[in-house]
Amino acid sequence: MLWGSIIMIYPVVVSGMYDHIHQVLENINIKFITVTQEDLYPLRKEQAVYINCPNSFLPDVGHYLRKFVENGGQLITIDWALVNVLQIAFPEKVRASGGSESSSSQRSFASSEISRASMV
Numbered sequence: 001m002l003w004g005s006i007i008m009i010y011p012v013v014v015s016g017m018y019d020h021i022h023q024v025l026e027n028i029n030i031k032f033i034t035v036t037q038e039d040l041y042p043l044r045k046e047q048a049v050y051i052n053c054p055n056s057f058l059p060d061v062g063h064y065l066r067k068f069v070e071n072g073g074q075l076i077t078i079d080w081a082l083v084n085v086l087q088i089a090f091p092e093k094v095r096a097s098g099g100s101e102s103s104s105s106q107r108s109f110a111s112s113e114i115s116r117a118s119m120v
Contacts, residue, residue, distance in 0.1 A: 016052025
């Protein structure tokens with residue numbers, strides 16, 4: 001009797017300029033898929049997306065990530081991606097203040113319901 005099939009869903013790592021989340025995942029033996037931001041489509045809501053520090057980020061990809069999160073997907077970035085990624089995806093939640101990107105943007109995003117929900 002066939003009960004169903006097992007689908008393996010791997011986290012997605014978006015390559016970037018400086019960070020190396022793939023090394024962390026390799027060290028803890030988690031299989032993952034590495035893509036560029038242009039090759040990010042399609043995602044399943046069961047996936048987690050890790051974004052290494054991007055030099056720039058395409059607005060269309062930011063909007064796609066917003067829909068991904070709104071539909072239950074998990075997005076993990078580092079502090080330098082707050083402006084380059086999250087400000088594009090969630091402009092009403094993250095704005096550059098002209099100071100340190102990591103501290104000013106982080107405070108703004110940490111107070112939002114989106115981040116509270118993902119920190120549970």
